[in-house]
Amino acid sequence: MIPIENRNVFDSTIEEMLNSLKSEQKMTEKQRRILQAAVQLFAEKGFHASSTSEIAKKAEVAEGTIFRHFKTKKDLLYALVAPMFIKFATPMILKDPKRIIGESEKSAALVLEELFANRFQLFNENWPRIKIILQEAQIHPEIMEALIENIARQARILGGQFVQERMQAGEFRELPIHAVTRAIFSTMLGYLFFAHAFPEESDEKTDIQEMVDILLHGIKKTV
């Protein structure tokens, strides 16, 4: 169950998704098999190109069983997508802020390195579902908007707070906050892309150190 006080973070589209979501832990064996098969196929071939009969075959259930658990094919998509919104949005709001804003005695370098590592892990662990969300967001404006409003905007606000603090502490140069925030996110985004495009060359730990070095040189006050 999603704690009540966090639910108002999600607008009605997501709300709807969540209603059709039985907490994934409480799913039956068959439901899990169906979801898992759907994740694989949707990520591989896209939502439209994956037929329910294919999903059924891969999940080793009868086609009708899918519809016993998910009213429509689209509900199956939502059941896949919704938990991601929670996973991504809530821990970022609930746990990382404490580390980032609260533990302000830590150096900016350490904070960013930890943040990057944390977010990258989240991405890697959930890549197939993220892929599905990004695919569908291209096509369904509601999903795109939910993505922007509930994740991107929240993340940006949080980032902005971090930047402002460090700037007030005299640690960062006097720059437009949004420009600095954008630089931080761009670094993360760019890395995800590079790591995916040229996987063989990546060593996450060194990569993060290099990125943070450049980034902080860019935004920190020179002594």
Next chain:
Amino acid sequence: MIPIENRNVFDSTIEEMLNSLKSEQKMTEKQRRILQAAVQLFAEKGFHASSTSEIAKKAEVAEGTIFRHFKTKKDLLYALVAPMFIKFATPMILKDPKRIIGESEKSAALVLEELFANRFQLFNENWPRIKIILQEAQIHPEIMEALIENIARQARILGGQFVQERMQAGEFRELPIHAVTRAIFSTMLGYLFFAHAFPEESDEKTDIQEMVDILLHGIKKTV
């Protein structure tokens, strides 16, 4: 017609695309109308969700006419996608390097600002087709690979040359070249994302100056 010496840049998948590509200039009125309708629909709703009958209606031709010009629906997609590979890859190799490498007397700031503005324009002008390519790349690994090999890798090589030059000239700090290159691309990528997610807040010219400022602070030698 694509000059022979560039064709070997493309691997067999792209080769195939190109074979089914009558240079877009030599197309008849109807063919152009079909392609244009397809671009709009594919970008808006995705390839699978756009039916040939819809394309025909939007293009104001008979459904059969589509198949007279494009053997299958997939060929229509290829005919849309392939020219993009050329547009994107070739001018980047042929024109911008001259400005970037050749005009090395220009400040790095100017070079990067010009480069960013130039690339952003390319993106904006071709956004619907780029969207289609990115969508399809998620699903067809060959396209993704072609994208990486022919565009991303080429671009990175070029960027690497620029970085190396400036580093040898003592203008940039002694950092791993790929890290610097990555920082440059991340900045561009991140901006494209931000401009799309929060469009109302963007003013391209100032944004570019801010980005280049941070970026160069991050990679330039401090005096």
Next chain:
Amino acid sequence: MIPIENRNVFDSTIEEMLNSLKSEQKMTEKQRRILQAAVQLFAEKGFHASSTSEIAKKAEVAEGTIFRHFKTKKDLLYALVAPMFIKFATPMILKDPKRIIGESEKSAALVLEELFANRFQLFNENWPRIKIILQEAQIHPEIMEALIENIARQARILGGQFVQERMQAGEFRELPIHAVTRAIFSTMLGYLFFAHAFPEESDEKTDIQEMVDILLHGIKKTV
């Protein structure tokens, strides 16, 4: 249980229906609930358009429970339809004749008024089931035939006896018996239709008097 001597009235199709019929009084609570739900739904939406899951929900039993009591959905229909054949055919044969033929001292007007009122009541009380039977009779010729042979023909014979008696008594004109019988039934049938089509205008008691007036003027000897 249906008394043996009446069972031979019904041909094999009906026989079959009856075999699957546990006398409605000896049914369990659940069986009754299922039957009742089915009557309502079949009458409202037709047999094919009513799903067993709907019936189960309306009856507040599990879907499986339906099939424990009625081997197939069609058996459920038969269990609804069969008792009607008995209800309609038997009391008409057993009770009303005594009044019509036996109490021959009564005026034809009184007899007909009583008969009409009695039959209309039967119709009104059983309308949902009658509707179902008529619907199914359109589709299954066996049911239509059973309807005609066991109800219509029996009723016509009875009506014929009444007409013949009154004719022999000099009360009715010398007309073909079947024509008079038909006139009587037509009057009833027509009323049922009119009362259904224009319900607001009907007052049963006056209507019956008007009808019997016209009918008897048509068939009685003028003094």
Next chain:
Amino acid sequence: MIPIENRNVFDSTIEEMLNSLKSEQKMTEKQRRILQAAVQLFAEKGFHASSTSEIAKKAEVAEGTIFRHFKTKKDLLYALVAPMFIKFATPMILKDPKRIIGESEKSAALVLEELFANRFQLFNENWPRIKIILQEAQIHPEIMEALIENIARQARILGGQFVQERMQAGEFRELPIHAVTRAIFSTMLGYLFFAHAFPEESDEKTDIQEMVDILLHGIKKTV
């Protein structure tokens, strides 16, 4: 095409039916084959119990062809049903009134015999479609209402006019008009039922004479 001045006879439900109705004469060979197959199957087994694949097989077309001509299965039903509303309603309004009201010098007996014969022929010629309409009217209240409003009510008004005229001319007894009208319609309705239930015994011409005899005895003034 339906003449404009008659279209306002039909309420919006029928209007809708008519819009989806390409005048049956202007249909292609295939459309006619589909409609014909559908009439047979719907009349035989009912709308729900007839599958589109069955219709296609009987019509000897591909299943897809049905949907090229009739957007949904229900449209196919409407295309069958709508022309019946016209056939039944319009000629009764346009042609028979002239004979019934205008030719008032004719005896009531002749008028009724002609009317009965005319309506019975209409029924016999269109029986399968009428059966379909009656079946569907049980289930779809809109059809039932359209039937009552556009056919039953119109017919009753017309009948009422005829009765009133003859009554004013002193030919009919002073009875409630609606009662006389109902007697006339009941006679027709009852005959249709009897002729269907006991077909072997019917000779239409004598039957009509018998019915009109009884009916007129019932409603005419005795001299």
Next chain:
DNA sequence: GATGAATGAGTGTTCATTCAT
């Protein structure tokens, strides 16, 4: 006896593709 999850054949409908005109 009662349940309801599971089944898979069957449904109405869509769609890329063909081909006679």
Next chain:
DNA sequence: GATGAATGAACACTCATTCAT
């Protein structure tokens, strides 16, 4: 070349029926 009617395989979804609990 251009058309659009025709096709039938494939699709998402429904349903009566079964059966382990």
